[in-house]
Amino acid sequence: MDCSPAFVETLAGLLPPGTLRAPEPRDLEEPRGRWTGQAGAVALPRSTDEVAAIVRACAAARVGIVPLGGGTGLVGGQVMPEGPLPLVVSLERMVACRGVWPEENVLVVEAGMVLAEVQAQSERVGRLFPLSLASEGSARIGGCLSTNAGGTGVLRYGNARDLCLGIEAVLPDGSVLHGLKRLRKDNTGYDLRHLLIGAEGTLGILTAASLKMVAPPSGVAVAMLVVESPAVALDLLALAQGRFAGLVSAFELIAGQGLRFLTETMPEVRQPFAVAPDWSVLVELGLPAGLDPEGAMASLLDEAMEAGLVSDGVVAASGAQAQALWQVRESIPLANRKIGAVSSHDVSLPLSEVAGFIAEADRELAAFGDLRVNCFGHLGDGNLHYNAFPAVGRGREEYDGKAVQRLVHDLVHARGGSVSAEHGVGRLKVGDLTRYGDPARLAAMRAIKTALDPLGIMNPGAVLG
Template identity: 60%
Template sequence: MSHISATPEFLAALPLPPAALREAAPCYFEEPRGRWKGQGLVVAPQSTEEVASVVRACAAARVPVVPYGGGTGLVGGQISPGGAVPVILSLERMRAVRGLWPEENVIVVEAGAILEEVHGVAREAGRLFPLSIAAKGSARIGGLLATNAGGVNVLRYGNARDLCLGLEVVMPDGQVWHGLKRLRKDNTGYDLRNLMIGSEGTLGVITAAALRLSPLPAGEGTAFFVVESPRAALDLLSLARDHLGEGVSAFELMHRQGLEFLAETLPGIRQPFAERPEWFVLVDVGLARGLDPAAALESLFEAGMAAGLVSDGLIAQSEAQRREFWEVREQTPEANRRIGSVSSHDISLPLSAVPDFIARGRAVIAGIGAFRINCFGHLGDGNLHYNVFPMPGQSRADHMAERDTIKRMLHDLVHEMGGSVSAEHGIGRLKVDDLERYSDPVKLSAMRAIKAALDPSGIMNPGAVLRSED
């Protein structure tokens, strides 16, 4: 079914107050990697009923709707580069905390709440909302759930899906699903919550969420450990779990290339090592009262040394130093962006396959040409950010002819090794072809049937996740 473009007259007729209309600022039409430019007319409702009124009007007129959170997505799911002009439905004015129950470890927030603000509200109540990504200062809860965001604490706390108890969602026909339950157990039929999480705005608009909190760790510690190889890092992860159990919050694999990019593009960031190691890990722990994080990390270091897995290490001696260590990890994506990758990959693999993939991936790239590789990521959950860059003195523009070959060969290798070509960023518009190439055909057929059943006019974020027929 063909779609109709939104017009200023259509927006003017929506039952919205003037404050809900937005100027067409560049932020609504750009995405962080600069792959596409979007289009649309922007509205920013302040209530669920206002969101529902917009969606009802769009459904009646067959006008596309693109839900918009913080604009931090890396696969183009938040913009519409072509086709009928959509209504961009921004949740930026829906930021309220609707309820907080520390004794239940639950907070209910609206979809426009910024992640870092949710962190602060939870911390003031003596609780932790553990979802954490580099874009925490601008990413919004609705978008994080719509993409099932991961981040650095998945090892201990899980993805966004694991941190959500209930949702409020405006469906494609404008009806509101009131699913904001604070229950751990609710076996009352199909799980719409998990269907909406990760659907990237193609099945409805998330307007609020009941989120799972955790107790604040009594003590936290962070360390860098130098390892011989990714295989040694994986063995050290197993050792860390043996020693610290669920106390391991994050376990990040990093490569020397990342430090070199930081030195080149962000020289103000303090380098942790006088001599940059080939491979190293960042380990973060959060322990219960009575346990000393620094002592626990020291014990892990000694055990790693004894096992031949660790050759050097740094243990943060203060909260300020912890932040310095984490800044190295969190600013690595920004350094990558400033260098400019030829091809970037958000992939996951079975843990035991990670070292072999890294070795085989390097051989694949070498067979294509001379490139720099910055491979880093969340080793604890098998998620690698495998990014390919031009050599010094060249730019990514010099290698546009090789981009598709690099992507295809690396993704074929991931698929061959039982992995996923989209670990935590989603499908968006960037990976629609990949979904069709690598997905189980039965799964793909079921996804299309769900989309057709819930959104028969195809107005919800057309072209994201599933190819648009318009």
């Protein structure tokens, strides 16, 4: 059923004044402009009780609900472009910090809090919330958990789900799951926390979360090092992890094409090398007291050069220099958007398959002509952004982007990888999930969806279609 004016009027009578408003463009957009959503209205609840009242009303009227966090998702999970008009439920007013326990390394926040503010709340008590994304200034923690976001710190700290101890959520019938425990151990049956994390709003609406904090490192060392190939980069990763066990916070692979895109579209970004190397890695170490950051990284560089793994490198001598190196890495996706991809891929592979996949994909894509490939990403956890772009002077519409994507995804699947590493399924990859997903797993997912959301009102069309 549509979210009709009559339904909106009925719903308004159940909620405080000002909770509902007409949709605005920002409610219906996704960052890459692939879809424009639709909605009969937007609800902006201030409390979990109000979310529950909204869901109960939608269930009674069989009106679909599209949960909205910061709107930064890249697979269309936050927009519904077709079908009956849904109600968009934005969590932007639910931004409270419900409690901080530094002695437990735990804080509890509402789902609408922006990730950067979660980090700031942790810093105020001398702790670190280590989930870090390029969109952390606008992404909301509820959306990060709903998509099980990754980012640059997964190698050391894990994905979003690994940083969550408990959740509060409104289920599709309007009941409230009170799961905000601060426990590290709780073996009392099915872990519904992990069921809802990564479900992309298809099983309920996350309203609050208990999150893990960690003690921040005493020192941080950052360097950009030139390597001959992805295979050598993996050897360097093994060396770094052996030398600094558990202290490698990030290990980012950067192709020369990405640096050349920066030169072409964002020349204001200062790069560490006069000529872009074919391959480099950005390494970050988070070190305990007693280790000099610059000296520790310099020793790793010396050892790597002696082993023939690194031919050149720049070690940050200050926080500003470290930030400048990170700016290079974080600007690459922006440069990509300015170029305009034929096909973008967020994939993950077993580490031993990474180098072989890149070489094979490069060879196979030659059949599509003069594509430019920019491969970069979180090499430490096997997550690559392997993206294809048109040649200079050609438009992306001149290439068969769907065929490129199918080829890349087939190669990833054949090597035991995943075609969705950290952005989720949303609506973009529903067909991929059907094509590559294990039949038994898909059947179990559908059974869970039917059991919890028999009316199919939670984010219709996302994940399972």
